[in-house]
Amino acid sequence: MNISDDRISQAESLRVRVIGAGPTGSVLALSLANKGAEVYLYEKNPIANIKSRNRAYAITHSSRRLFQDVGIWDELEKHLQSFSILRIQDKEIHKQIDITLDDLCSNNRSYNSVGWILEHRILMDILMDKVLTNKNISLFEDNAPHANDSTFNLTIAADGGNSSSRHIWRSKSLGFSYKQGCLTSKVLIRGANPSTAYEIFSSEGPLAILPMGGEVFQVVWSAPLIKCYQREGLTESEFLDRLSSVLPCGLQPDVLLDQPKAFQIRFGISSLPKRSRSILVGEAFHRCHPVGGQGLNLCWRDIATLSKLINNIIKGNLNINNVPIQFLATRFIDILFINFFTDVIIRVFSNRNPFLLFYRRLSFVILKRFLPIRRLLISMMTDGF
Numbered sequence: 001m002n003i004s005d006d007r008i009s010q011a012e013s014l015r016v017r018v019i020g021a022g023p024t025g026s027v028l029a030l031s032l033a034n035k036g037a038e039v040y041l042y043e044k045n046p047i048a049n050i051k052s053r054n055r056a057y058a059i060t061h062s063s064r065r066l067f068q069d070v071g072i073w074d075e076l077e078k079h080l081q082s083f084s085i086l087r088i089q090d091k092e093i094h095k096q097i098d099i100t101l102d103d104l105c106s107n108n109r110s111y112n113s114v115g116w117i118l119e120h121r122i123l124m125d126i127l128m129d130k131v132l133t134n135k136n137i138s139l140f141e142d143n144a145p146h147a148n149d150s151t152f153n154l155t156i157a158a159d160g161g162n163s164s165s166r167h168i169w170r171s172k173s174l175g176f177s178y179k180q181g182c183l184t185s186k187v188l189i190r191g192a193n194p195s196t197a198y199e200i201f202s203s204e205g206p207l208a209i210l211p212m213g214g215e216v217f218q219v220v221w222s223a224p225l226i227k228c229y230q231r232e233g234l235t236e237s238e239f240l241d242r243l244s245s246v247l248p249c250g251l252q253p254d255v256l257l258d259q260p261k262a263f264q265i266r267f268g269i270s271s272l273p274k275r276s277r278s279i280l281v282g283e284a285f286h287r288c289h290p291v292g293g294q295g296l297n298l299c300w301r302d303i304a305t306l307s308k309l310i311n312n313i314i315k316g317n318l319n320i321n322n323v324p325i326q327f328l329a330t331r332f333i334d335i336l337f338i339n340f341f342t343d344v345i346i347r348v349f350s351n352r353n354p355f356l357l358f359y360r361r362l363s364f365v366i367l368k369r370f371l372p373i374r375r376l377l378i379s380m381m382t383d384g385f
């Protein structure tokens, strides 16, 4: 095959190098391999290590559609904890609103879930089983070679927030670190509804309580970074006491089920790499605040877009040299909207500024009274643009 050809005929196979086998890179590898591409997947850390991260993800309907397309939804679904209510509370102005199935479009409503919660380990176990048995994927547990290798038609970096590809390919990045950090932990909470996810706003930052089955919940607790690190070091009873003071009335944290882990939150959007046929995806491309559980869903929407573009290449409708710019053009608005929307939410809702309290009250009134606005907002967050 002459790799320098711009058009890849259906008979020939597309050779793609994917850097990073995290949640973005491994779903990408499967998606491309299913379309018939030959995928060379590089992961610098041992697979056992990347599987063992202690996290849980909120899954939206856009991710559900991608998993259906990749053929892993039926298997994943058995392990998902569905929630049918998203309860948003503002502790400073004592307002609350429930997002329910009625707020979804009819296609999404038929799944009886506003969203789902999934443990990282389960996701990665399923993904890695599929990756290792897919004949179109070769997995290398090694640092990806960065040299421009003309035997590949496309190189896609899914190497995470600290992406080295981004630097090597001289992609410019607009970004900053939030003063807020985030602390995640699994906690047994009494009195919480197992089919409700909670997002609670206070002056410190948002707190998400995500159902994981029975009385077990994943806590995603944003606060000034220094406080997050201090809380990481608290004893179990001190931690539960502190958590109890920010939980809504009636919810009582009882047992800490794992070691709380704090991490820094960054905002970031990168430009096109200055190297042809090279693309950044997932957190290598963009990072946002975890409020609303948008980050990883946004990464997976990158994959859905790339997958469509690869289809067009295979059908002969798209020149491979145009893939990076087409990808950026298609993803730009969704990424910009989610990054700036989450940023505004944090700035407006993480304080007690009396001027902003007025707008916070107003936003609850608008969301409660105007169903079309509420539906539009939910659709943008769960389906993307």
Ligand SMILES: Cc1cc2nc3c(=O)[nH]c(=O)nc-3n(C[C@H](O)[C@H](O)[C@H](O)COP(=O)(O)OP(=O)(O)OC[C@H]3O[C@@H](n4cnc5c(N)ncnc54)[C@H](O)[C@@H]3O)c2cc1C
Pocket (backbone or CB within 6 Å): 019, 020, 021, 022, 023, 024, 025, 042, 043, 044, 045, 050, 054, 055, 056, 057, 058, 142, 143, 144, 158, 159, 160, 161, 163, 164, 184, 220, 261, 262, 263, 281, 282, 283, 284, 290, 293, 295, 296, 299
């Ligand atoms: C401590 C912590 C806790 C979190 N908890 C949550 C949570 O509870 N819920 C939630 O929704 N999100 C959470 N997040 C965010 C979430 O983990 C990210 O959104 C998600 O991991 C992004 O996926 P990714 O595949 O794009 O990047 P990553 O998961 O970072 O994967 C990138 C992969 O690329 C590999 N790699 C890097 N460089 C190279 C190279 N040169 N060659 C080969 N491989 C390379 C890395 O080893 C890594 O496996 C958390 C993040 C952190 C840091």
